[in-house]
Amino acid sequence: MVYLTRRYRFSAAHRLHNDALTEEENAQVYGKCNNPYGHGHNYVLEVTLAGPINAQTGMVYDLVALDRTVEREILERFDHTHLNLDVENFRTRVPTTENLCIEIFDLLREKLDAGSGPVSAHLKRIRLEETDSNSFEYEGGEQGQRLKDEGCIKG
């Protein structure tokens, strides 16, 4: 098993705000991220695929196909958008980097696992850097399913 990781970048605006909380609670929980006008980040996305090395190609996954899928499913959807206003799923869910990380995992999993040509790799991990100092990782699996079952994250 070999793990292949590719990095991508996109820029987006967001505001951390939960309608179920009062204005004071929102200000307390989210601090300056609650600024009603929003603010932005240059996100760095790392997509990790796991799989055996294909004997014919020497590769785990076709990088051109990976780039195309990430471009279509993620970058076109999120780059230069206001996440709260422009992305349907974040109209009702707070676009924290945690939630964005899970959203990206769910968007990519089926598309990447379907693969292209003679590959049998699967999506292993999404790692999302909000800044140089903050990053979040999500690998799906049992923990992710439990969070979904408990309603902590949208399934």
Next chain:
Amino acid sequence: MIYLTRRAGFSASHYYHNPDLSPEENRRIFGKCNNPHGHGHNYTLEVTVAGEINPTTGMVLDLKDLKKLLEREVLELVDHRFLNKEVPVFATKIPTTENIAVEIWNLLAPKLTFGRLHRIRLYESPDLYVDYYGEHK
């Protein structure tokens, strides 16, 4: 258990080609990496060794030993080389970053007399890297 990682760089050229495939198939699968004249990368290699802290030295291993081992077993073999033509194993095996990572593992694992080899991470560019943990993980 403590994990110690040492980084080293090397520069090499390669191209991707499988003689069992037709020229058209090679071009379709490997794209511009199929150019037979080769192209090059500045690779960054990260070698992670797992071990216990020696109570006398406070260290997992002697970094000089690891550095020498890396130079002798890996860098001398691949640095400033055309991998397909100058590194025997890649005469028959396509020198993808995946295969190079596995090969570096195979070169280092049996020679490591301190700690246990935990991971080989090989960057082909800042935006693309491969991790290999051996066959059993």
